[in-house]
Amino acid sequence: MPGPLDGVRVLEMAGLGATPFGVMLLADLGADVVRIDRPAKVAASTYEQARAAADPRKSVLDRGRRSVVVDLKAPDGIDLVLRLVESADVLVEGYRPGVMERLGLGPEPCMARNPRLVYGRLTGWGQEGPLAQRAGHDITYIAVAGALRNVAREGQTPLPPLSLVGDMGGGGMLLALGVVAALFESRSSGRGQVVDAAMVDGVSTLLAMYFGLLAQGRWRDEPGVNFGDTGAPYYDVYETADGGYLAVGPLEGQFYEEMLQRMGIDPLTAPSREDEAQWPVLREFLATRFAERTRDEWEKVFDGSDACVAPALSFTEAPTHPHLVARSTYVERDGLVQPAPSPRFSRTPSALPSPAPRRGEHADDALHDWGVPSVDTARWRESGALR
Numbered sequence: 001m002p003g004p005l006d007g008v009r010v011l012e013m014a015g016l017g018a019t020p021f022g023v024m025l026l027a028d029l030g031a032d033v034v035r036i037d038r039p040a041k042v043a044a045s046t047y048e049q050a051r052a053a054a055d056p057r058k059s060v061l062d063r064g065r066r067s068v069v070v071d072l073k074a075p076d077g078i079d080l081v082l083r084l085v086e087s088a089d090v091l092v093e094g095y096r097p098g099v100m101e102r103l104g105l106g107p108e109p110c111m112a113r114n115p116r117l118v119y120g121r122l123t124g125w126g127q128e129g130p131l132a133q134r135a136g137h138d139i140t141y142i143a144v145a146g147a148l149r150n151v152a153r154e155g156q157t158p159l160p161p162l163s164l165v166g167d168m169g170g171g172g173m174l175l176a177l178g179v180v181a182a183l184f185e186s187r188s189s190g191r192g193q194v195v196d197a198a199m200v201d202g203v204s205t206l207l208a209m210y211f212g213l214l215a216q217g218r219w220r221d222e223p224g225v226n227f228g229d230t231g232a233p234y235y236d237v238y239e240t241a242d243g244g245y246l247a248v249g250p251l252e253g254q255f256y257e258e259m260l261q262r263m264g265i266d267p268l269t270a271p272s273r274e275d276e277a278q279w280p281v282l283r284e285f286l287a288t289r290f291a292e293r294t295r296d297e298w299e300k301v302f303d304g305s306d307a308c309v310a311p312a313l314s315f316t317e318a319p320t321h322p323h324l325v326a327r328s329t330y331v332e333r334d335g336l337v338q339p340a341p342s343p344r345f346s347r348t349p350s351a352l353p354s355p356a357p358r359r360g361e362h363a364d365d366a367l368h369d370w371g372v373p374s375v376d377t378a379r380w381r382e383s384g385a386l387r
Helices: 020-027 046-053 077-087 099-103 108-115 138-145 164-189 199-206 208-215 253-263 276-290 295-302 320-327 363-369 376-385
Strands: 009-013 032-037 064-071 090-093 118-123 195-198 236-239 245-248 309-311 330-333 337-338
Touching: 009 020, 020 032, 020 090, 020 118, 020 164, 032 077, 064 363, 077 108, 077 363, 090 164, 118 164, 118 236, 138 164, 138 199, 164 195, 164 199, 195 199, 195 337, 199 208, 236 276, 245 295, 253 295, 295 309, 363 376
Parallel strands: 009 032, 009 090, 032 064, 090 118, 118 195
Antiparallel strands: 236 245, 245 309, 330 337
């Protein structure tokens, strides 16, 4: 069934990481996405070489698109893209500031062709500022925004939280939200606009709760000493007898007591959780008890309880968890396990979109569906603009 963005056309300038994730979210919601890929060339880095050699069908981030390969250096290459812009509702790009302008595809010429166009831009540092032209990756963006320093135990080196905070949450997800908001506004105004999504901005937004806690005096500006950053022994990860791990998080008193009771511990005999001076003793106490059984044994102990204790599962284990199986949180198609589209809608449910395309796989169909006459398609192929 079509999702809530059924009928929305998105033109994506091919990129890496965060931008494809943001566009994947739009495709998951039912948008018709056409990606402009550039002709294959020698990869500039080991990462790009590995990506080029990988099976494109197994790239979950690239699902839900059709691919058109365009040589932007060919005489008609830019005209081809601008013709697609005329039929698009959204254009998304993730290049450094100024790149699209130098190509002749910046907001001005695109919105001159299509005044209703929502022009989504995703960068790490933003479109302006002292660092705007600097290279960077998730780890550097979250470092400057204030997140990385605080993902650490007391006295230990910060640990990068995968690419979830900068690229995906602060970047791609923020981009998707901005695009949808601008689309909503354009329906009433009849005008498009530029959406400037910067990962440093998105990460700062994700930190809103902690800045509030800091202002209220409920959070100390140092890592590993607070109730939600492993400072409290009742909000931490513990190793089990078999080398597995348990996530332990009963912040509320009643949940904490239930955890102790399930473990066979009298709350009156355990070290006080209210006295921070006793936290090291309590942590050692809990660590010793959790090390007495395997992860699966503890999972059975806490099954059906509000103790807020859960097994820390691997990528391959998570899709088999009974709760996630019941909700079809992960799905499998053609042997590829992947997350199902989210969130869920009662009236316009999203369906798992098509697999990631091979480069240029859908050029003729995509151009036809977007209203491009076959004579133009033939002309662009002859000129070398369309590969």
